[in-house]
Amino acid sequence: MTRIDVGLLVTGNARGEVLKDVSVTIEKNRITGILPTGAAGPGPAVDARALVAIPGFIQTHVHLCQTLFRGMADDLELLDWLRLRIFPFEAAHTARSMYTSAMLGIMELIRSGTTTILDMGSLRHEEEVIRAIGETGLRAFVGKAMMDINDAFPAFKESTADALRSTRELADAWHNSYDGRIKYAVAPRFVLSCSDALLAEARDMLGSFDGMLFHTHASENRGEVEAVRRRCAMENIEFLHEMRILSERTVLAHCIHLSDHEAALLARTRTNVAHCPSSNLKLGSGIANIPKLLAEGVNVGLGADGAPCNNSLDMFREMRLASLLQKPLHGPTAMPAKSVFDMATRNGALSLGLAGDIGSIEPGKKADLVLLSLANVWDPLAADASVYSSIVYSATPENVDSVMIDGRWVYRNKEFPGLDPAGIRAGAGEECRSLVGRL
Numbered sequence: 001m002t003r004i005d006v007g008l009l010v011t012g013n014a015r016g017e018v019l020k021d022v023s024v025t026i027e028k029n030r031i032t033g034i035l036p037t038g039a040a041g042p043g044p045a046v047d048a049r050a051l052v053a054i055p056g057f058i059q060t061h062v063h064l065c066q067t068l069f070r071g072m073a074d075d076l077e078l079l080d081w082l083r084l085r086i087f088p089f090e091a092a093h094t095a096r097s098m099y100t101s102a103m104l105g106i107m108e109l110i111r112s113g114t115t116t117i118l119d120m121g122s123l124r125h126e127e128e129v130i131r132a133i134g135e136t137g138l139r140a141f142v143g144k145a146m147m148d149i150n151d152a153f154p155a156f157k158e159s160t161a162d163a164l165r166s167t168r169e170l171a172d173a174w175h176n177s178y179d180g181r182i183k184y185a186v187a188p189r190f191v192l193s194c195s196d197a198l199l200a201e202a203r204d205m206l207g208s209f210d211g212m213l214f215h216t217h218a219s220e221n222r223g224e225v226e227a228v229r230r231r232c233a234m235e236n237i238e239f240l241h242e243m244r245i246l247s248e249r250t251v252l253a254h255c256i257h258l259s260d261h262e263a264a265l266l267a268r269t270r271t272n273v274a275h276c277p278s279s280n281l282k283l284g285s286g287i288a289n290i291p292k293l294l295a296e297g298v299n300v301g302l303g304a305d306g307a308p309c310n311n312s313l314d315m316f317r318e319m320r321l322a323s324l325l326q327k328p329l330h331g332p333t334a335m336p337a338k339s340v341f342d343m344a345t346r347n348g349a350l351s352l353g354l355a356g357d358i359g360s361i362e363p364g365k366k367a368d369l370v371l372l373s374l375a376n377v378w379d380p381l382a383a384d385a386s387v388y389s390s391i392v393y394s395a396t397p398e399n400v401d402s403v404m405i406d407g408r409w410v411y412r413n414k415e416f417p418g419l420d421p422a423g424i425r426a427g428a429g430e431e432c433r434s435l436v437g438r439l
Contacts, residue, residue, distance in 0.1 A: 001025060001026065002025070002026040002046065002367075003044070003046065004023065004026070004048050004053065004369075005022075005037050005045045005048060006051060006053040007048070007049045007051060007052065008020055008052045008053070008387065009022050009052075009361060010054045010055075010341075010361075010387055010391075011034075011360055011361045012054065012055040012341070012360035012361060013361075014346075016338065018387060022034050022036055022037060023035050023036070023037045023039075023040035024053065025040070028407055030364065030365070030367060031361060031363050031364065031365050031366075034361070034363060048371050048402075051371045051372060051373055051374075051401055052371070052372045052374050053369050053370070054113075054361075054369065054370050054372060055358070055361050055370070056113065056345075056358070056369055056405065057115065057116075057315040057344045057348070057370070058114070058115070058116040058117075058345060058348025058351075058358065058359060059109070059116070059301075059315060059318075060301035060302065060303045060351045060352065061120070061251070061253040061274035061276055061303030062105070062118065062120070062303055063120055063121075063305065064102040064105040064106065064119050064121070064129050064132070064133075065101055065122040065125075066089070066090070066101070066306035066307055067102070067104045067105035067306070067313075068089075068097060068100065068101040068307075068428060068431060068435060069085070069089050069306075069308040070308055070311045072436075073086060074311075077221065077223070077283055077284050078221035078224060078283050078285055079152065079223050082153075087152060087153035088156075088439055089308075089435065090123070090156065091123075091156040092435045092439050093125055093435065094125070094435075095125045095128050096128075096431060097431040097432075097434065097435050098122070098125035099128040099129075099132050100424070100431040101428070102132035103136070103428075104424060104425065104428045105307065105313055106132055106133065106136045106138050107136075107416065107419070107424060108312075108313045108314070109138065109313050110403050110405075110411050110416070111400060111403075111411055111414075112314040112316060113315060113372075113400045113403060114138075114315050115138070115139055115358070115368040115369075115370070115403060115404075116139040116140065116349075116358060116368065117138065117141070117303075118140070118185060118215055118251055118352060119141065119142050120143060120187045121142060121143060121144045122144065122145050123145055123156065123157070124144075127173075127174075129142060130142055130170075130182060133178075134178045134181075134182060136410065137406065137408055138181075138410070139181050139182075139405055139406065140182055141182075141183045141184065141213055141215070142174070142182060142183075142184060142185065143184055143213075143215055144167060145187055145188075146163045146167060146187060146188040146189060146193075146198060146202060147163065147193040148163050148193075148194060149193050149194060157193070160195055160201075164201050164202070164205075167186055167202070168205065171184040171208075171212065175209050175212060176211070181406055183211055183212065184209065184212055184213075185212065185213035185214065186202040186203075186205050187215045187216065188214075189216065189217065190216055190217040190218065190224065191216075191231075191236060191239060192227055192228060192231070196243070199243050199245065206249060211353055214249055215250075215251050215253075216240075216253070217252070217253045217254060218236050218237060218240060218252040218255055219236045219254060219256055219258055220254035220256055220257075220280070220283075221285045222285075222286070225257045235258075235261075235262055236262070237252075237255070237262035237265055237266065238261070238262060240252075241265050241269065246265060246266065247269055247270065247271060248269075248272070248353070249353065250269075250272065251272045251274055251351050252271060252272070252273055253273075253274045253276060254273075254275075254276060254279075254280065254285070254288065255273045255288055255293070256285055256286040256287065256288040263289075263292060263296055263298070264296065266293065266296075267293075270299070271298070272298075272300070272301065272351035273293060273299070273301070274300075274303045274351070275288055275301070275302055276302070276303050276310075277321040278304065278305070278312065278318060278321055279305035279306070281321075282309055282310060282311070287325055287329065290335065291334050294339070299347055299350050299351060301344075301347045302315065302319065302343050302344050302347075302348065303318070314397055316392075316395050316397065319337075319340045319341065319344050320392055323336070323337060323339075323340045337389045337391070337392040337393060338388040341388050341391060341392055366406055366407070367404055367406065367407040368404065368405050368406065369403075369404050370402070370403050370404075371400075372391070372395065373399055374390055374399055376399070377390050377394035378394065400414075401413065401414060
């Protein structure tokens with residue numbers, strides 16, 4: 001049994017409880033109890049009485065395959081960004097560069113408090129992303145990008161049959177692997193890169209795998225929306241609904257440019273949205289009306305997207321920006337800190353169908369938690385002190401002391417047990433130079 005004595009516990013539960021001076025007990029990978037520290041009894045404990053414990057962050061849209069490309073695709077709008085940079089870069093990946101890109105991104109995610117991701121890969125070498133996730137202890141949904149159309153970069157696509165075959169083989173091999181920590185999500189890239197047949201077959205694949213998700217981009221960019229309208233003679237979300245893709249097992253990244261009807265469709269079908277504010281601003285895509293979606297009952301999580309369109313994988317930045325971005329548009333009471341914190345934890349768990357296991361610190365749930373040292377950003381003795389405010393508006397990865405996933409410390413006292421961060425970063429530099437040389 002592991003026991004952690006914490007000074008403050010932000011449970012993230014439905015009641016929003018924040019508890020002082022408690023002990024969290026853990027058996028194997030499950031939380032077994034939360035007791036006042038004095039009632040926990042004698043025995044060895046992790047002394048975190050000067051720290052704040054929170055649920056691990058859950059990012060509902062990430063591209064680990066792109067981490068090597070950070071700083072190499074700036075100042076472009078989405079469709080040019082894909083055509084001129086991302087598609088050529090992804091096409092140049094080898095198995096080794098893909099593994100290194102994933103490892104570099106995973107270290108950044110963990111050290112900034114993320115314990116679970118929904119990741120969209122590339123056409124090839126998805127098994128290397130899965131291997132990196134498995135070795136580092138991260139919890140994830142993974143899926144290779146499916147593309148059988150690519151007018152922007154025709155060399156980077158595959159046949160419909162190959163896309164479906166390879167996806168099913170990966171799902172057969174890796175869904176519920178690593179003791180259930182890794183699950184599969186079918187991932188057609190977006191409507192413009194997929195035939196109707198590919199989208200339909202990918203949708204139907206969910207019926208063969210319990211807990212599998214459907215993950216795609218939608219309504220991110222005005223040019224994309226116009227192109228979908230020309231091809232499909234309807235709006236993006238309307239087309240996905242026509243294809244019977246919208247459901248509680250679907251996560252749509254972005255959803256910036258929506259009609260009222262499309263927003264209502266998302267709410268009615270219980271489709272989940274992944275909001276990526278930094279990426280949306282950097283690519284000039286726009287500002288999603290998140291308060292409207294939340295008010296209509298749409299479940300919205302948060303994600304950093306990829307390193308070349310952010311250029312960070314830090315959830316603290318995404319939370320802060322998700323809140324501040326809406327206030328000039330909807331007023332200062334829009335998107336309070338606690339609501340954004342819930343998006344980064346409980347809402348993310350709901351998006352992934354894992355609300356019974358993660359997203360809060362409660363007995364019976366998986367032991368995914370983060371220890372924060374907030375002394376430099378938060379005075380708990382202040383009369384109106386809010387720990388949510390400090391986490392969302394003031395904290396950074398430098399405040400992360402330790403990270404536990406599935407009952408195991410993957411980041412402890414600001415170090416990665418069993419990993420060589422300097423070696424991984426050096427290897428990433430070599431792989432990036434080699435990849436550029438292959439372009």
